[in-house]
Amino acid sequence: MEKIDIMINGLPGNVAKTMTASALKDDRFNVLPLSLTGQEIENKTINIDDITFELIKPDTRDEKIKEIKSQSASFIAVDYTHPTAVNSNALFYTQNKIPFVMGTTGGDRDKLEQTVRQASTPAVIAPNMAKQIVGFQAMMEYAANSFPDLFHGYTLEVIESHQNGKADTSGTAKAMVGYFNKLGPDFDVNDIKMIRDPKIQEQELKIPKEYLTGHGWHTYTLKAEDGSAMFEFKHNINGRDIYVNGTFDAVMFLVQKLEESDSTRKLYTMIDVLNRE
């Protein structure tokens, strides 16, 4: 099988680095040695596994795109950049007919979707690329819509643990609370217990030491007031492998979509990727 050309944007950011290192080891992909970056980035290049990636800033990318396109007749962009770049990057991709997978969060999401819907090339956009979590969320959404108030009279407790660097509450936990509340409990997202202390994470939660700097552990507990029943749901992610796999599955999904080309639909999410499999 011919390798698929991909351009991973967002270097020298951590997530883009992880994606690039994994893609270089993945037989399915040929990684183009360049990456869109922010205007404020000073480095002109970055090395990953002995390969030098040219960092392309917003003010030169319109010229550079011709060179990029000359290097690859068709390629797919993977976007792990910055919330402030979400909308301008999407415009750049669609204007240059570059299909893309975007895992970057933030920005004006409505505008982002509108941009893609009006485009001639498809894109997969998802704030969470972990397929199993996306599937689990879909499951809870189904329950919330099908059986509202199923857990009427139950209390909810939500605990999430992430690496110390993450300042805000887990977006996944907040989204899940929305589904749980439809099922009965009246839970305030401000009551989500955030754990960021590596000592507590290692000693109490038993998170492996090597993942203290990169993990997302979530526990949702529903309890009947009279103590007669307890339902609990956990999703504990160590490291970023699960996001890498999901992102690459989304790339393969776009390759299929491009081959079909019988659809007018351009905007896809991870749910579409899941349903296809």
Added chain:
Amino acid sequence: MEKIDIMINGLPGNVAKTMTASALKDDRFNVLPLSLTGQEIENKTINIDDITFELIKPDTRDEKIKEIKSQSASFIAVDYTHPTAVNSNALFYTQNKIPFVMGTTGGDRDKLEQTVRQASTPAVIAPNMAKQIVGFQAMMEYAANSFPDLFHGYTLEVIESHQNGKADTSGTAKAMVGYFNKLGPDFDVNDIKMIRDPKIQEQELKIPKEYLTGHGWHTYTLKAEDGSAMFEFKHNINGRDIYVNGTFDAVMFLVQKLEESDSTRKLYTMIDVLNRE
């Protein structure tokens, strides 16, 4: 609101006793002082909360039904009897136009459904009356059908704990394994870990002492082989309150159905009860 007449069948069995004691305290219901029982039962009556219930054996019930009907113009039967009585009781109810809720497991289930489908009175039949567990099962069934292989490459572990008297493996756990296997793992139901030792239950699982004689705790754990992800689902039920509540909700559902009387459908499950709410 007028009280609803119900007849609880299966006395002097434990579940029927629990249902009866709860129904006597429930303002919605008027419990008829008689109960269908097995031919082998020697007692002619049983007292529950100072009320004497006449036990009616199969060989006299065809005569007794006239007396029963003279006591109540219309009533709903609740069946917690015995696997061997499932089919003959269903015939008895339908022939005598008695709407019924059946929580008894076993028997010829296909024949049971056929009996009800051909009847002129409705019934709710469910091997598990705990609404929240039924909803949770529906959630897993949805995921299994929508996202087959979502957990490809994951291993599954299933642990269930029940009171020492329960000899067989949890039927709920077995049903759940069916859904989980569709999601990827290749798990053998014989590998379900059954815990029946009250010492382990109290000391390791921390099951409250008062529920050692009546509980159903289930834990399903999915692990990615590389240790990058763990998903866990628990449903821990203490005592029988949750089954009582579900059974009475099913009775109220039948009352609604009888008032509507615009449906030719007669066979319902707890999923229908959930969807109505």
